Amino acid sequence: MGHQETPNIFTGCHALGKWNTPYDYVPWKAAGVVFVLFFGLSGVVHMIQFSWKRTWWCSVFTIGCLAPVFFTAGLYILLGRLIMVAGRESSYLSPKAYLWIFCVADLISLLMQAAGGGLASIESSARKSTALGSNLMLAGIVFQTASITIFVICAVDFVRRTSRRHLDLHRKSLNPMLYAMFFSLTCVYIRSIYRVVELAQGWSGFLITHQVYFVVLDGMMMVLAVGVFNFVHPGWLLSPKSEFAMPKKVSTVSLDRSPNVSYATNPAYPPTLNPAYQSPQYRLTPVRDN
Secondary structure, eight states, X not given: OXXXXXXXXXXXXXXXXXXXXXXXXXXXXXXXXXXXXXXHHHHHHXXXXXXXXXXXGGHHHHHHTTOHHHHHHHHHHHHHHHHHHHOGGGOSSOHHHHHHHHHHHHHHXXXXXXXXXXXXXXXXXXXXXXXXXXXXXXXXXXXXXHHHHHHHHHHHHHHHHXXXXXXXXXXXXXXXXXXXXXHHHHHHHHHHHHHHHHHHTOTTSTTTTOHHHHIIIIIIHHHHHHHHHHHSOHHHHSOTTOOOOOOOOOOEEEOSSXXXXXXXXXXXXXXXXXXXXXXXXXXXXXXXXX
């Protein structure tokens, strides 16, 4: 219970023993070992998966096992890839805009948190109030949560647009990818809200001094967010160039020069009205109308 008169991060009940931490507990060794194993295994599997499928952009999931800020970049890229599959009309923003806007927002948040943490450490060493540094850290986390909230809204809007316009994402083969993305995003969002409340309560608050909340709402959320893509990996459904293997459904296109002839075409590509153009890309096959 020492140092109660000093307004710094070491204020409050300290864990007994040789551990000098600002928390009211000794970190669980078992939880640390389990998380290291989970993140390490997930990272190695991600590395094998993106190398095997040559989806190099999925390397951000491997890096995300080391730092969550890099993992969220993978979600931004994934939504952009899905937009490329469904078409530009499926989203208000372009795929590149998602990457630039939200990655820059994450970078700003990271710098704010780093600056706040450094300032709080300096103030604590000088036995001064850490309010300024703590508030800067909190502002960074709140800014990041607000950014993720906007991204969630954009992702929901993407699903709404694809549903309303009957675009090519609502097939059973791609549903697992959508579910995985929203599940992972939900886990990241829960973690962000937890960190806002945790730091808002202060260094001696209820959440920061009870380890179980950190294990469940921080560590476990990131394990689930990263691990779900080991089971539903984007490389299985999205090619390196974000082209999706569309099913060869049959549709007909009437030709002005041949009113009694129509052509079957893959709906994934725009039809042509020139019967002489027989590129394999369009897979045109003459069929007779009944």
